[in-house]
Amino acid sequence: MANPTHRHSKARRDKRRQNWKGAAPSLGQCPECKELKLPHRACTSCGAYNGNKVLEIVEK
């Protein structure tokens, strides 16, 4: 069976993992309510998409 010949130190493991980074979502501004919204998605705060396309927003 194939096995590792040498021990891998914590430093090597952590150096490898340095490049595992999360990326911030690219947000745009809703043209209706100026809130931040995801591109190609209906605005989650006012429910608008492409002008008058409105989904009902239930206030909590």
Added chain:
Amino acid sequence: MRHKVDGRLFGRPANQRKALLRGIVTSLLEQQRIETTVPKAKEAKRIAERMITFGIKGDLHSKRQVLSYVTDRAVASKLFSEIAPRFQGRNGGYLRIVQTRQRLKDSAPMAILEFVDYENVKQAKGKAAKEEKASKKTEKKTEKKAEKKEAKK
């Protein structure tokens, strides 16, 4: 290699996948607007638009084609009598997908799948509901009045 293999599998065996999509398409035709995950919406859109094209064609063969897919006969007849006339003269593109949110439980991207003329449908629906409410109210009122009258007697 799965080059050029079309369609989504949804992690289900063929029979369950077929049943799932039939259910989605049927409720879409019934409700005019539904919320599902984005991939399910995209897959259902193709089939539902085919159904509407059958509806516009309206001959016996297309009726049989629709009945063999839609799970509810009432919905099939609604497709031919109510939905198809609205799209006479339009060649495809009867449906719209609007991506909305991440579902809370599994963060699945959700979308709303609706007819492109849903605004008109919604207004008609709202009116019908209002009228129903109003008629119920008047009914109740008249009932109450009648009860009061009887009580007075």
